[in-house]
Amino acid sequence: MGEDKKISMAVIRRLPRYFRYxxxxxxxxxxxxxxxxxSERMHITASQIRQDLNCFGGFGQQGYGYNVEYLYNEISxxxxxxxxxxxIIVGAGNMGNALANYExxxxxxxxxxxxxxxxEKKIGTKINGIEVYSNDKLPEFTANNKxxxxxxxxxxxxxxxxxxxxxxxGIKAIWNFSPTDLRLGDxxxxxxVHLSDSLMVLGYRLREKGY
Amino acid sequence: MGEDKKISMAVIRRLPRYFRYxxxxxxxxxxxxxxxxxSERMHITASQIRQDLNCFGGFGQQGYGYNVEYLYNEISxxxxxxxxxxxIIVGAGNMGNALANYExxxxxxxxxxxxxxxxEKKIGTKINGIEVYSNDKLPEFTANNKxxxxxxxxxxxxxxxxxxxxxxxGIKAIWNFSPTDLRLGDxxxxxxVHLSDSLMVLGYRLREKGY
DNA sequence: TACAAATTGACAAAAAAATAACAAATATGA
DNA sequence: TCATATTTGTTATTTTTTTGTCAATTTGTA
Numbered sequence: 001m002g003e004d005k006k007i008s009m010a011v012i013r014r015l016p017r018y019f020r021y022x023x024x025x026x027x028x029x030x031x032x033x034x035x036x037x038x039s040e041r042m043h044i045t046a047s048q049i050r051q052d053l054n055c056f057g058g059f060g061q062q063g064y065g066y067n068v069e070y071l072y073n074e075i076s077x078x079x080x081x082x083x084x085x086x087x088i089i090v091g092a093g094n095m096g097n098a099l100a101n102y103e104x105x106x107x108x109x110x111x112x113x114x115x116x117x118x119x120e121k122k123i124g125t126k127i128n129g130i131e132v133y134s135n136d137k138l139p140e141f142t143a144n145n146k147x148x149x150x151x152x153x154x155x156x157x158x159x160x161x162x163x164x165x166x167x168x169x170g171i172k173a174i175w176n177f178s179p180t181d182l183r184l185g186d187x188x189x190x191x192x193v194h195l196s197d198s199l200m201v202l203g204y205r206l207r208e209k210g211y
Numbered sequence: 212m213g214e215d216k217k218i219s220m221a222v223i224r225r226l227p228r229y230f231r232y233x234x235x236x237x238x239x240x241x242x243x244x245x246x247x248x249x250s251e252r253m254h255i256t257a258s259q260i261r262q263d264l265n266c267f268g269g270f271g272q273q274g275y276g277y278n279v280e281y282l283y284n285e286i287s288x289x290x291x292x293x294x295x296x297x298x299i300i301v302g303a304g305n306m307g308n309a310l311a312n313y314e315x316x317x318x319x320x321x322x323x324x325x326x327x328x329x330x331e332k333k334i335g336t337k338i339n340g341i342e343v344y345s346n347d348k349l350p351e352f353t354a355n356n357k358x359x360x361x362x363x364x365x366x367x368x369x370x371x372x373x374x375x376x377x378x379x380x381g382i383k384a385i386w387n388f389s390p391t392d393l394r395l396g397d398x399x400x401x402x403x404v405h406l407s408d409s410l411m412v413l414g415y416r417l418r419e420k421g422y
Numbered sequence: 423t424a425c426a427a428a429t430t431g432a433c434a435a436a437a438a439a440a441t442a443a444c445a446a447a448t449a450t451g452a
Numbered sequence: 453t454c455a456t457a458t459t460t461g462t463t464a465t466t467t468t469t470t471t472g473t474c475a476a477t478t479t480g481t482a
Binding site for chain 3: 008010045047048051061062064
């Protein structure tokens, strides 16, 4: 019987990085690559690369290495980048605006289909061609459109209430940009971005170096 | 002699999270907290909290727990949040704009003192009161102003060149928002944000749940 | 004051993650 | 074709990280 042993988050969080490097290799028209050569480019061990990839199957060939395009496509499938996700942005502030304008997401399979805000002045306008609706329209919109992911760029004080509303409407994935850690039911997946945390770690490391 | 055993990145990356929770506790006017109670709030083990904090010193007291304000201040010192960092943003696009408008950074000790871009139409304007200069002015500006951190929000194709220029000017810390991993000299610290990676992990986890 | 309850800091144990080692398979070149 | 170089997938080993345990100390209370 299929003993799918659980793949660790450590491995999963490296997948997008492999994906990026493979994408770069394709751009450079490189057709094959060994774990050794990739390890030199990525500054990780060849052993780790082989072990990571083997969690999902044997994509390589002894004596040859990995076919770049094939491996790219396989990782694409694993990450779901071969299918499309529909997203809404809640909060049309500066960050919401920036994300709505970021074309890279669409290229990676994430379509932003609507934006929601409470500000009367913004409602009815468009950001990068995407319409801004009132938050009041959330129930109606989600009833009529399949929404995979809610991107939350609302003020910190509002985020818990908004997240609860979002999940009550049946949305199962949240990409959270507020500093508050969201923890919802076991059936809702959340990725917290926490930009300030990242910046503070940078500050720590800078100070540690003595500058 | 002082055997400062190296503190692991795993611990350091948790510090901003402790910082946030302690900040919240202060707002709630809670004066003391035990590792047990904090562990319940943060959903990590009490053991980990005690061990993490002990990397930096004995901040608690047996039978009592931790004084919230004292611990907050100590973590503040560790993270360097008690001092100020000067930052510049390079790239006045949507993301640069969003970051320039994000007041939270200033509250955490990070002052954005200038923005740089190549677009003639943007040069001379202000974003959230911060002047936008031509990239050509970078050498002059960094010669006359101490810059701790460069925040890079330039297009992906430009980022390596910009990063090289930035480091040649003596800036020792880079907060990179482009999908390209930056790896510069050992004397330059880099934090890569990689928003797309985070979104792709969310996509993976959503798919894994079977939705 | 004395005793029970709580709680840390330190160390030990367990679990997880990363790295190394190597047999088996393939490619390459004489 | 055959011998040698590569290179994977897998298992073993090492390292790192997390969790558990407990003596020592403090608080709070009768």
